[in-house]
Amino acid sequence: MAQFSLVEFSIRRPKLIVAATVALTLLFLTQFPRITTDTNPKHMLPETSEVRVWNNEVDKVFALYEDTLVVGVRNDAGVLNRETLGRIARITDAILKLQGVASRDVNGFTTITNVTAEAGTLKVGPLMPSGPRSQAEVDALRGALFGNPLFVNRIVSSDGNTTAIYVPLEQGANGAEIADQIRAIVGQESGPERYYIAGDPVARDTFGAEMFKLMGIFSPIAGMIMLIAIQLMFRNLLLSFAMMAVAMAAIIWSMGLLIGAGFPVHIMSSMAPVFLMAIATDSIHIFNEFYFRYREKRESVLARMRSNSHKLAAIRETMAAVSRPVRYTALATAAAFAALLFMNIIPVKVFGVLIAFGTLVLRLFSFSLIPAILTFVKEEKIVKAVETESVELDRVARLLRRIGEVGATRPLTTTLVGLVVLGVAIVGTSKIHVNNNLVAWFKQSSEIRVADRAMNQALGGTSLGYLVVQSREPEFMKRPEAVGWLEGLQRHLETMPVVGKTFSVADYVKRINRVLHGDNSKYDSVPETKEAIGQYLFLFSMSAKPSDLDNVVDAGFQQANLWVQLKTWDAEAMRQVIQAAETYQKAHPLAVSVKPAGIAYFNLVWNDEVLGDMMRGFVLALVVVFVILALNFRSAKWALVGYMPLLFTILLIYGVIGFTGKDFDMPLSVLSTLSLGMAVDFSIHFIGRFRQRLAETGGDAREALLWTAARPGKGIFRNAVLFAAAFSVMLFAPLTPYIAVGAFIVAMMLLSALLTILYLPALIMLGRKWLLDQPMPAVDAAPAQAKGD
Template identity: 25%
Template sequence: MNALKKASNVTNTFAKRWAQFVIKNKWYVLLATIILSMGLGSQGAMEFDGDYHVFFSKSNPELEAFDALQEKYTKDDNIVIVLSPSNGNIFTKENLVAIEELTAEAWNTPYSSRVDAVTNFQHTSAQGDDLYVDDLSYESANKTPQDIAEIRRKALKEPLLVNRLLNEEGSVTAINVTVRLPGEDSAKEIPEVTAFIRSTISNFQEKHPNFEVHSSGLVPLNTAFFESSMRDLMLTMIMLIIVVITTLILTRNFVSTLATLVVVMFSIMSAVGFVGLMGIKLTPPSSVFPTMILTLAVADSIHILITMLQKMRKEGYSKHEALVESMRLNFMPVFITSLTTVIGFLTMNFGDVPPFWDLGNITAFGMTMAFIYSTSTLPALMAILPVKTKQKTENTPEKFGWYTNLGLFVTKQPVRLTIISIVAIGGLTYLATKNQFNDEFINYFDETVQFRSDTDYISDNLTGIYNVEFSVGSGESGGINNPEYLQKLNEFEDWLNQQPEVVHVNAFSEVARRVNRSMHGDNESYYKVPANREEAAQYLLLYELSLPFGLDLNNQINVDKSETRVTATIENISSAEMIDFSKRAERWLEDHTPEAMHAIGVSPTLMFSKLGFRQADSMFKGNIIALILISIVLMLALRNFKLGLLSIIPNVTPVLVGFGFWAMYKAQINTGMVIVFGMTLGIIVDDTVHFMSKFLRARRELNYDAKQAVIYAFETVGKALVTTTIVLLAGFAVLSTSSFALNSYMARITVIIIVAALIIDFILLPSLLILISKKSESKENVRSLQPQIQLDK
């Protein structure tokens, strides 16, 4: 007991002396923190990276496999331009001419390496022993109605076109532009391509208003990531206005609002400096750091200011006395909440998504600086600026406040409230297990984003936008001409086409069948893979020599002709279904083909599908470590092992409650929500620490029993907890409007968790504190308690 008192005295003495030092040297402290924040801010540089690759660590096995596939063939960053004529028929002279024009212009796209369209599709035909490979429709302006009818017939029978570049009705078509980005500066390359494509589409629509145009692909995906980052960064300004208004309303003091604003701005400036110093490139997840810091930094200031204003208004303290007393009461709780918040955000480094590493590290640094500024700049400013408050007159009859009444309500029925809380939490925890993981990257964006709406249109009217690719080897150089290899590849193609989720399959076996038919006078009975290796090799060579520049088979065949690329385009399906499809295909190859043909499925779609599960597995360890560390910190800070263990309950249950409500709202979670436990753990602790610290002060310094201490805690910290919760809700509510689902879903569930945390800390926590207290305590009638209890000075 003596050790506890000694530790408490040391903490109180330090906080008191620090407050007195800051007040005495207020101008010097203010100047020093201005120089510090300005110095850090001057190092700030915010660059954006919209490349989807940033979501994957360099050691990510799916990324390594995908990069290896692209090294064997050609990189397939692309833009799909989808055209829908108003007459519902692609095959008219005017429409084919327009498609030809746009196809020709698409070749001018920066870094373009290939343009595929209906008009330039390489159609094979035979005349005697000669193989002819021509554009399906060239010089369309000169075509007769009979020619166009024949082009339509050929196109709608072509497996490589239908459900890929042409729908089955012939009413919608696509132009696929493949680009080879150098990868030296994605912040320059991607906008350059995007600007050209948007300008080209705009000019096309001006000239041909009868066409409806939509675009998708990996380049538009990267653009959507980049533009989402910019939009979410702009949310900071909206949040700043809301925080200022909210703080002013809740504190009813202009000076305290100004001081809070200064602390927040200094914290954000310092974080921006950290971004520049560390060379971090911002992405959609990490670009929300200003909103995070702004929202969380306010909490530290609010606790100090609310206590100070209470002391001045209710207890007649002078400004400097109230400031010193507020620092004494709040220095350690603010330090603990800042430390636990930093720990929570740093756990994001356990995950497998680099943008969340950046978000965690930037926010952790910002919160560290927020603690420094809230315990130095804030009291210095409050000491300098005039603070006017209305003091309560002595003749005013004492009335129980709202927080006292809430305390009285809890202390009367702790057992009943505990049982009700446990039942409710148990039910919601059960519901939380019903959430399913789904990480479709198209759904990262809401319907207000053009990329999302265009992609949905393409998926509904032309083809799927998800795919899985396989690099199927033959085991020898030139082995793709081996009839046995071709036959097995053909069987794999057929199996893929039979799968319910598959929309289209692009495989070399289709090319082999088509050329074999053409080399036999277009006889349909020869529409099969060649049975002779020499014939197959000769046909392939002849076909390749007939192809024009830019439309070769390098995207399907590797250099030494030992492997071919199979691409299965599939419907929009969930992450789990995507992974299951890939495993089924891999298993089919293992069961039906030689070992050399065994291959694993790869694609950006599959990478994103697996990313969330990988992130969840890796974050689980991080969350356990964070929980243990935070519990140890609380045990040491509260200097009570039993209460430290007890704190785990109000710190963990809000997350379970949050995911329980989420199961009723969406029942689906994504990669962004996986980090919520670690992130909100530090935020939730704020309520727990401040309530328990006030409870323990009443017990240790005023010798109150548990019920009296609970009411004291409600009276002294209740308003501050409600105020900080409202500010946090405002901040995350703004973030929930983000068009980027990883951020908006994370913010929405955080709002639920923050509300649950306040309710649990106001109902379950005080009930438990009363129940675990010693039975030997005096049972003074609680109703006779006065609402205001003054600490010994």
């Protein structure tokens, strides 16, 4: 057996092993300075995905910007006064001078195109070229703003208290930097106004900063907590540090590989350090067993020589006893993470590979670095620490034994209670609501949420979707029936509560029609001929910014772009819009096709991918974990039994998620897959060790169960507590996905440990005839000795 020679080699040449590990770790560490982050939600799907290709095309055809910052200005006494307007003009001017800002298409009071008629003269130009000098100018501006539906809810709120400046960014501009510069610009203004800076670039930047915080602050804290917990458990600083060193090395190897391979760190992979730290706790089983074995050895070896012999023997025996479960738990974890490879969401794939790699590294360490370090442990230190390490003396072990006893003595009752709880959980699970709301990933009090809320209350909405209306005929969008149809669709959409504001070429046509006819509201309509529409738009394009028209129609007037501002980032909102458009088209047939686009549509597609991925990943992980269990136990029956605590745990957690109404989002969906791989560890250890014990003692199943609950059970308990301790740090993280992940894992670990120790004895007792009617495999669980299906 290969790992046996590795263990032997490691305990004979421990220094070489440590030196090699340190050297390799340093090598991976050299990659760290090259770290980049990717916080763009668009990159969740591959560049070649249909929705991204299509969205890029729409951006191109309609000259749209990938990134736009929105600067909100709010004055509770109203923004339409000379002081506030003067500030807005100054701020806009300063923004126009910023590097990276697409100045030509900045839209705010001073730059947005207005179409008016004054004294018979048609005027197409900026709404407010400079700050007003008199009250009369302010009043005129008020009239222009509220007399033009193009402006209300877009650049001014209907109560006149809020305005927005839309700042599109050039390709490749640094949105975070520009947002900072804008903050500095508004910071120079005194006055009662409040300023909000929102938009994708701000969200991404905040996200990136929080990610670094998680990796740079929360991961080390998690590490410290684990270190303290391990120290309390084993009271040996060298051992505690050894375990941390193993975790740190695995983290550095994995992250080094990720960075070195050129992948940016994404929301998922930023959680990798905490995950690996937690997975590293699996080696607790080795230490746990080593302590028990050492004590036994020490007692049996009468001669208390200062030689290494019984320490080495203890190490050898420990490794022999735990090698099989440790190997298989690693395999199961790695396999479950590798199942993520079959998902469509890129960062999830990367994360899967990353953790699978890290887990294998950890297991490699289990059979090399850990035994090597164990050889360095000073005898007297262990002697002192192991005093308490005896099943009889240990309170925790006694408690665990009692829990196991409940299951083993009243298996039927325990199982029935379980079934009832399970039924309730299934009801809860059916209430799960899949939704990804990227803005909701930030905490309520975060700048971005505050800005988003304020803007959604005052203006048309911050989440933007498009409906691209396509015809087969060029020039079609100049036809009165087409423009009228667009207008009707807008009115239809605006009846929906999630829709704040819509905007299309019809708005320009109507506006010009009205203005040309002396601002007579009778003409606030679509004219009757194609020529009139064509000429109006031509007139408009003679003086407006090129982008004004480009944003709503393509060059050949074959496609129109209808802007839909949504008041929520919930993916469902866009689905409702698409359905409403379909309903409208059925009621008003026209030879056009309507295709959704924009970031809101992207979020919808992505949301559905998450659901599909979740189902696929979950089923795949279920199968893989089952196969691994069956292989490990060489029995499908045992695999089935080992499966139960795991399934029970996950259904319970899902039930709680369903009942609390928390959105089931990407991080949680990924976790469900991963949790299978991690929670199954406990079953593997429990059943593996139980069967060994039973074979060793050849006796009573009940007594063997209780021993398992107490001794390897303590390893399971320690593992769960450590795991939970590490992840509990994430409960204090700044982003809600991290908090959700933290809560999920803490709950899962503690629950699955408890359920393993309670329900495995119950189930084994219930099914003992069925399970135990065959000879047990022998101590070492050598392959040849196991029979079964």
